[in-house]
Amino acid sequence: MDQAVFRKLRRIAFEQAGIVLRPGKESLVEARVARRQRALGLRTHRAYLHYLEEDSSGEELIHFLDAISTNFSSFFRESDHFRHLEGRVGQWLQAGRSEFSLWSAAASSGEEAYSIAITLETLNQGRPFDYRLLATDLSTRVLEKADQGVYEAKALAPLSRQQRTRFFSRQRPSAGPETFRVRAALRERVAFARLNLAITPYPMRGPFDAIFCRNVMIYLDAQVRQRLVAECERLLNPGGVLFIGHAETLMGLKTKLRMVCPSVHEKA
Amino acid sequence: MLGVALRPDDVQSLRKSLMNIQVGKSGYVYVLGGQGELRGHYLVSAGGKRDGESLWDSQDDEGRFFIQNIVAKALAVREGEIDYERYPWKNRANGEIRPGFKVAAIAYFAPWDWVIGAGTYEDDFAATKETVENALLRLLLVTLATTGILSLLCVLIGLAISRSIHRGIEHSCSRLAALAEDVKAGRLDGRGVPEEVGVDLRQVIHAGNMIIDAFVPPIRVTVGYLSRIARGEMPPKLTEEFLGEFNTIKESLNQCIDALATLHTELQSTIQAQSAGELDTRCQHANLQGQYAELVMGINQALDSIATPLLEAITLMHEYAKGDLGREMRKLPGKQIILTEGMNSVRMNVKGVLAELGSLIQAAQAGDLRSRGNDQVFQGSWREIVVGLNSMLEPLHEAMVQVAESTEQVGAASTQIAAGSQAVSQGASEQASAIEETSSNLEEMASMTRQNAEHAQQANTLSQGAKSVAEKGVESMAQMVDAMANIRASAEGTSQIIRDINEISFQTNLLALNAAVEAARAGDAGRGFAVVAEEVRSLAQRSKEAAKRTEELINNSVKITGEGERIVGGVSTNLKEIAGSVNQVSAIVEEISAASQQQAKGIEQLNKAMAQMDQVVQQNVANAEESSSSAEELASQSEQLQGMVARFKLHRAARRDGGAGAAAPPSAEVARRAHPAQAAHLQAGAGQGVLVKF
Numbered sequence: 001m002d003q004a005v006f007r008k009l010r011r012i013a014f015e016q017a018g019i020v021l022r023p024g025k026e027s028l029v030e031a032r033v034a035r036r037q038r039a040l041g042l043r044t045h046r047a048y049l050h051y052l053e054e055d056s057s058g059e060e061l062i063h064f065l066d067a068i069s070t071n072f073s074s075f076f077r078e079s080d081h082f083r084h085l086e087g088r089v090g091q092w093l094q095a096g097r098s099e100f101s102l103w104s105a106a107a108s109s110g111e112e113a114y115s116i117a118i119t120l121e122t123l124n125q126g127r128p129f130d131y132r133l134l135a136t137d138l139s140t141r142v143l144e145k146a147d148q149g150v151y152e153a154k155a156l157a158p159l160s161r162q163q164r165t166r167f168f169s170r171q172r173p174s175a176g177p178e179t180f181r182v183r184a185a186l187r188e189r190v191a192f193a194r195l196n197l198a199i200t201p202y203p204m205r206g207p208f209d210a211i212f213c214r215n216v217m218i219y220l221d222a223q224v225r226q227r228l229v230a231e232c233e234r235l236l237n238p239g240g241v242l243f244i245g246h247a248e249t250l251m252g253l254k255t256k257l258r259m260v261c262p263s264v265h266e267k268a
Numbered sequence: 269m270l271g272v273a274l275r276p277d278d279v280q281s282l283r284k285s286l287m288n289i290q291v292g293k294s295g296y297v298y299v300l301g302g303q304g305e306l307r308g309h310y311l312v313s314a315g316g317k318r319d320g321e322s323l324w325d326s327q328d329d330e331g332r333f334f335i336q337n338i339v340a341k342a343l344a345v346r347e348g349e350i351d352y353e354r355y356p357w358k359n360r361a362n363g364e365i366r367p368g369f370k371v372a373a374i375a376y377f378a379p380w381d382w383v384i385g386a387g388t389y390e391d392d393f394a395a396t397k398e399t400v401e402n403a404l405l406r407l408l409l410v411t412l413a414t415t416g417i418l419s420l421l422c423v424l425i426g427l428a429i430s431r432s433i434h435r436g437i438e439h440s441c442s443r444l445a446a447l448a449e450d451v452k453a454g455r456l457d458g459r460g461v462p463e464e465v466g467v468d469l470r471q472v473i474h475a476g477n478m479i480i481d482a483f484v485p486p487i488r489v490t491v492g493y494l495s496r497i498a499r500g501e502m503p504p505k506l507t508e509e510f511l512g513e514f515n516t517i518k519e520s521l522n523q524c525i526d527a528l529a530t531l532h533t534e535l536q537s538t539i540q541a542q543s544a545g546e547l548d549t550r551c552q553h554a555n556l557q558g559q560y561a562e563l564v565m566g567i568n569q570a571l572d573s574i575a576t577p578l579l580e581a582i583t584l585m586h587e588y589a590k591g592d593l594g595r596e597m598r599k600l601p602g603k604q605i606i607l608t609e610g611m612n613s614v615r616m617n618v619k620g621v622l623a624e625l626g627s628l629i630q631a632a633q634a635g636d637l638r639s640r641g642n643d644q645v646f647q648g649s650w651r652e653i654v655v656g657l658n659s660m661l662e663p664l665h666e667a668m669v670q671v672a673e674s675t676e677q678v679g680a681a682s683t684q685i686a687a688g689s690q691a692v693s694q695g696a697s698e699q700a701s702a703i704e705e706t707s708s709n710l711e712e713m714a715s716m717t718r719q720n721a722e723h724a725q726q727a728n729t730l731s732q733g734a735k736s737v738a739e740k741g742v743e744s745m746a747q748m749v750d751a752m753a754n755i756r757a758s759a760e761g762t763s764q765i766i767r768d769i770n771e772i773s774f775q776t777n778l779l780a781l782n783a784a785v786e787a788a789r790a791g792d793a794g795r796g797f798a799v800v801a802e803e804v805r806s807l808a809q810r811s812k813e814a815a816k817r818t819e820e821l822i823n824n825s826v827k828i829t830g831e832g833e834r835i836v837g838g839v840s841t842n843l844k845e846i847a848g849s850v851n852q853v854s855a856i857v858e859e860i861s862a863a864s865q866q867q868a869k870g871i872e873q874l875n876k877a878m879a880q881m882d883q884v885v886q887q888n889v890a891n892a893e894e895s896s897s898s899a900e901e902l903a904s905q906s907e908q909l910q911g912m913v914a915r916f917k918l919h920r921a922a923r924r925d926g927g928a929g930a931a932a933p934p935s936a937e938v939a940r941r942a943h944p945a946q947a948a949h950l951q952a953g954a955g956q957g958v959l960v961k962f
Contacts, residue, residue, distance in 0.1 A: 022711075027883035028704060031890035038897055072698075072705040101962065134962040175687060193958035204962040218708035247709035249716055 001030045005045045009033065009068075012052065017065050017138055018198030018224030032067040036060075065196070066139040070219065073108035076115045076158045078214065081243045084264055085210055086119055088241060092209070093127055100131040101206070103235070105197060105213040107135035110146025111155070112212055113190045114182055118159075118167055121186065134204065136195035147192045149182030156180055200227045206235035214263075215245035222252075229255050236267040286384075287316045295388025300335065302343055302381045308335050311382065329356040342376040342383035347489050347508075350375050354390065379495035444476045456484050486514040493521055502529060527560050534564060538571070547575040547582075577604050581611055593619050617650040624654050628661065635915040637665040669920055672913045679906040686896070686903035693889070693896035700882075700889040707878045714871040721864030728861050731854035738847035745840035752833045759826040766819045773811040780805035 006026050013019040021029060033048055042048045052060050076082055089100065100120070104113040113135035120131050137143050150171065156164055168180040195202065197216065211232050217225045232242050233255055242257060242265045244250070250257060250265060257265035289297040296314035300323065301307050308324025328334040334355040345351045350373050357370040372387035443460045450458030459480065460473035489508065496503045505525055510518045534551040541549035550571060553564040577600045584597055597611035624641035631639040640661065643654040783801035787794030 024879050024883070027886040027890075028700075031700065031886035031893075034890045035893060038894070070701050070704040070708070072701040103962065132962065134959070136959070176691075191958050191961070193956075195959060203956055203959040205960070206962070208962075215705055215709065218705075218712045245709065245712075247712040247716070249712075251716070251719065 001026045001045050005049050008049055009045075009052075009064075012061075012064065013068050014221065016061060016198065017069070017196055018220045019065075019068060020219060020221050021068070029068065033064075036063055036067050039063075062140055062194075066141040069137075069139045071108040071137070071139060071142045072215075073111040074158060075111045075118075075156065077112065078246055078263075079158075081212070081214070081264070082115060082119045084241070084243075084261070085116070086123060088210065089120065089123055092239075093123075093129060098127075098129040100129065100209045101237075102131060102133045102210045103204070103208045103212070104133070104135040105195070105211060105232075106216040107137045107143070107146055107192065108139075109142045110135065110149060110182075110190070110192070111151075112214070113146065113192075114149065114167070114186060116210075116212065117186050117189045118163055121167070121189075122163075131189075133190045135190050135192050136197075137192075138194065138196055140194050143192050143194060146190075147187075149187050150179050151182075153178045153180060197228050198224050200231050202231055202235070204235060207237035207240065208235050209237050209240045210243065211236060211240070212243045214243055215248070217248045218245060226253050229253050229257070233257055233267060238267055240267050241265065242267075283312050283316070286312050287314060289386070295386060297384070297386045300339060300342075300383040300385065302339060302376060302378075302383045304381070306381075308339055329358055338372060338374055338385055339383050342374045342385075345374060345376050347378070347492055353385075357389075377492075379492055379499065443473060447476050447480065451480060456480060456487070486510055486517065490517055490521065493525075497524070497528065502532060527556060530555050531560055531564065535567070538567075542571070542575075547579055573604075577607055581607055584611060584615075588615065588618065593622075617646060620646060621650055621653050625657060628657060632661075634917075636917040637661060637668055638917055638919050665918060668913065668916050669918050672916070672918060672920065675906060675909045675913045679903070679910045682899065682903040682906045686899040689892065689896040689899040693892040696885070696889040696892040700885045703878070703882050703885045707875070707882045710871065710875050710878050714868065714875050717864060717868040717871050721861060721868050724857055724861035724864045728854060728857040731850050731857050735847055735850035735854055738843050738850055741843040742840055742847060745836050745843060749833060749836050749840070752829050752836065756826050756829045756833075759822045759829065762822050763819060763826075766815045766822065769815040770812060770819075773808040773815065776808035776811070777805055780808060 006021075006029055009029055010021040010025075013021055030045070033045060037043070037045070037048050040048070040051060042051060052064055055061070092100070102116055102120075104116060107113045113133060117133055120133075123129075124131075135143075135146065137146070151168075154177075156168065159168075164180070167183055167186050169183055171179045171181050173179055197213075198220070213228065213232060217228065220228065229242075229250060236242060236257075241260065244263050244265070246263050248263065250259070255265075257267055260266045283299075286297050286299060297312070298310060298314060299312035301309045301311055308322055310318045310321045310323060313319050313321070323335040324339075325333065326335045332355065334353065337355075338353050341351045341353055353372045353374060354369050355372075357368065369390040370387055371390050372385045375384045376382065377384060443464065447458055447460050450456070459477040462470035462473040462477075464473075489506070493503050493506065503525065505522045506518045508518070509515075534553075534556075538549055538551045550568045551564040553561040553568075556564055581597065584595060587593075587595060593615055596615055597608045599605065600608045628639060628641055631637070640658045641654040643651045643658065646654055780801045783804070784798055787798035787801055790797070
């Protein structure tokens with residue numbers, strides 16, 4: 001890819017979504033943009049850049065950010081976070097609380113949000129409580145998949161047999177591998193919406209008891225990280241927790257959030 | 269009309285009689301061809317010896333082409349007249365050396381194209397002129413006799429003469445009767461010889477001869493004309509003057525010629541017009557009468573009966589040619605029914621072939637390549653057309669069958685490829701995302717490790733500082749112990765001073781008591797002194813108390829200092845331990861720092877490897893997606909192709925239905941169709957509604 005085109009696309013990704021594409025990510029950009037080029041029938045990267053810049057509707061920008069954002073997720077990824085959440089919710093229930101609000105900030109194709117929901121539903125068997133779960137992502141493409149809640153059998157490997165039968169229904173597609181769909185009861189628990197984390201303040205009022213914002217900051221520039229963490233801090237309930245990726249850190253950021261254990265931070 | 273016939277044997281006998289006629293001493297009669305190929309050829313030669321020989325270029329002694337002259341004169345001579353030709357001639361054949369002139373009497377018998385000549389030497393001519401003329405006349409009478417018409421007249425004349433002449437005159441009568449017999453037998457050349465009868469009756473013979481002579485020219489002319497007409501010639505009109513009944517004959521002949529000419533002209537022009545394709549041209553009969561008119565009308569009717577069906581057929585053919593096969597040929601009478609049948613058969617065949625073709629086209633339009641035309645109902649070339657059509661369809665059908673089969677195979681294969689490459693692409697895409705995320709995480713870790721290394725470095729520096737501070741503390745402690753010892757020593761010195769002060773205050777108190785006693789003894793005078801002694805005593809008391817407190821304090825201080833000395837000893841030991849620990853910490857931190865740096869380098873390398881892998885994987889995913897979408901395109905095109913081919917009905921083994929055509933669209937597509945509203949909230953603007961609820 002032409003360096004000039006790469007730099008311009010990089011700038012757009014950064015300015016619009018705070019996504020940092022370091023030098024060396026040319027292949028990535030090329031591969032991601034190729035999808036859009038194919039969809040639009042544009043032959044060159046330059047032609048695509050021109051199209052993207054000229055599109056005043058902003059629709060192509062969404063598609064571009066869709067394409068450029070990395071969506072990797074799995075059920076119960078970094079399972080200690082879910083155990084931690086389970087413990088926290090248990091404590092809050094002990095303290096007499098019965099309503100919770102949670103946010104999966106980079107929900108990708110929905111695995112994280114559904115894992116949260118499954119964790120809560122499992123807890124909900126004993127003492128009844130209510131919870132609201134928001135799931136956002138920059139990419140509408142993955143959100144559509146998340147909203148559908150259809151996954152291949154291999155994606156469900158981290159789930160127990162019980163979880164699978166309780167929360168998923170087997171589908172029989174006419175072609176391709178066997179798939180499962182999240183049962184409506186669970187799907188209805190999760191509200192999916194597009195949100196660009198680079199644009200602050202966020203329209204939500206909060207407060208949230210738990211925010212999952214994992215493996216997002218790795219893609220973002222320090223300033224955007226700062227704003228993101230500040231917003232999370234603002235939106236968290238006192239005693240609420242922020243989960244970040246295991247490779248991520250709040251070190252060097254201005255925040256009053258206190259590290260409870262690696263990648264888990266609490267608002268005082 | 270009277271029959272006109274000249275039998276061939278008559279001609280033969282005539283030729284014989286001609287060739288045997290001798291004219292004078294050396295003359296003879298001959299016949300030359302007048303026109304055409306036989307012009308100037310001997311048709312009849314003396315004694316028949318030179319028949320067929322051409323004399324045309326014969327020259328006389330003076331080099332003139334005398335035969336040509338003879339023929340020219342003969343052709344110019346009027347009907348029934350005689351001309352002459354004189355030419356110098358040496359009869360070499362007879363060995364005669366006598367040069368002399370020959371004379372030839374010439375006549376022309378047009379019906380046969382005969383130039384009849386009778387020639388002899390001039391010397392002989394005078395004697396033979398009459399004979400020659402007679403011979404010629406006889407010849408003409410022979411011809412005339414063939415008509416037979418005069419025989420009747422002659423009989424009548426003969427009867428009239430015989431009745432009018434005296435019965436007694438037997439000989440004359442018999443001569444006249446013989447003449448009549450001659451005439452009756454058609455021999456018009458015969459004449460009575462007056463000298464054979466008595467002088468008185470010679471006039472009778474003469475008269476008989478004259479009667480014959482009077483009849484002969486018109487009859488000959490009439491016969492000549494009739495012969496020509498009979499032979500199909502169209503002679504010019506008679507212009508010679510005839511009288512009375514002869515004139516009527518002449519007029520009738522002329523009318524006949526007119527009628528024939530008109531008929532000829534009409535027929536000729538009609539034939540020409542018909543030949544030129546003017547089928548509606550007919551003979552005009554306004555100028556014709558009676559049988560002629562009927563003949564022409566008959567011809568016209570005949571033409572009608574031929575031309576009308578022909579015109580009908582042409583009109584129909586024209587319609588057929590324009591593609592209008594609606595009408596059929598009416599049924600024609602007689603053998604013309606063949607035309608009707610032929611036309612109708614052509615029409616039926618064309619319609620039949622068209623119907624077959626039409627049904628084939630219709631079937632082909634409906635995609636049915638299986639149907640074939642029925643060739644059994646046609647014959648000949650018609651059948652060949654249908655057979656040809658069928659055989660033309662055969663390879664088409666065969667090709668379509670093959671196309672259909674290939675298309676199915678291609679369809680199945682491309683569906684597999686599409687599914688396979690979709691899976692590959694999806695896998696590659698997931699892998700790429702995983703790698704990208706891992707790569708991003710690694711980067712993050714790398715930066716954290718770098719930070720750790722830096723922090724360890726800082727900690728190392730700090731611990732080094734702490735170590736020196738602790739060491740300084742130990743030193744300060746030692747100094748403090750010295751200072752404490754000094755303090756204790758000073759305190760002990762201070763205790764001595766206090767004891768001195770205590771003693772001074774005891775002495776002072778004693779002195780004050782003494783002074784008070786002395787003042788009391790002094791009475792009033794000592795009263796003021798007594799107050800001072802009291803104050804001094806109280807000061808001494810306060811000094812004693814202060815000294816006592818100071819002593820306590822000093823003692824306490826000495827005690828504390830002793831304790832302090834002990835504590836300082838402990839602190840000093842602790843500090844020494846701290847300094848030792850800090851040393852250890854510093855060493856560990858140094859190790860950590862070194863390890864962190866190494867780690868950072870390692871992760872940096874890992875990171876680089878990851879980045880390279882990332883590039884390759886991203887490239888792969890681009891390629892995989894590209895080929896996946898190409899495969900999808902291929903599959904959809906082959907599906908289209910199958911759809912196109914499926915429209916054709918072909919003779920094939922049982923088809924596998926519901927193949928690629930029923931392939932499900934991607935599930936997201938289905939979902940979008942199923943829940944269009946549900947997907948809407950995922951879009952940028954619509955999402956706000958959901959977000960603000962949280």
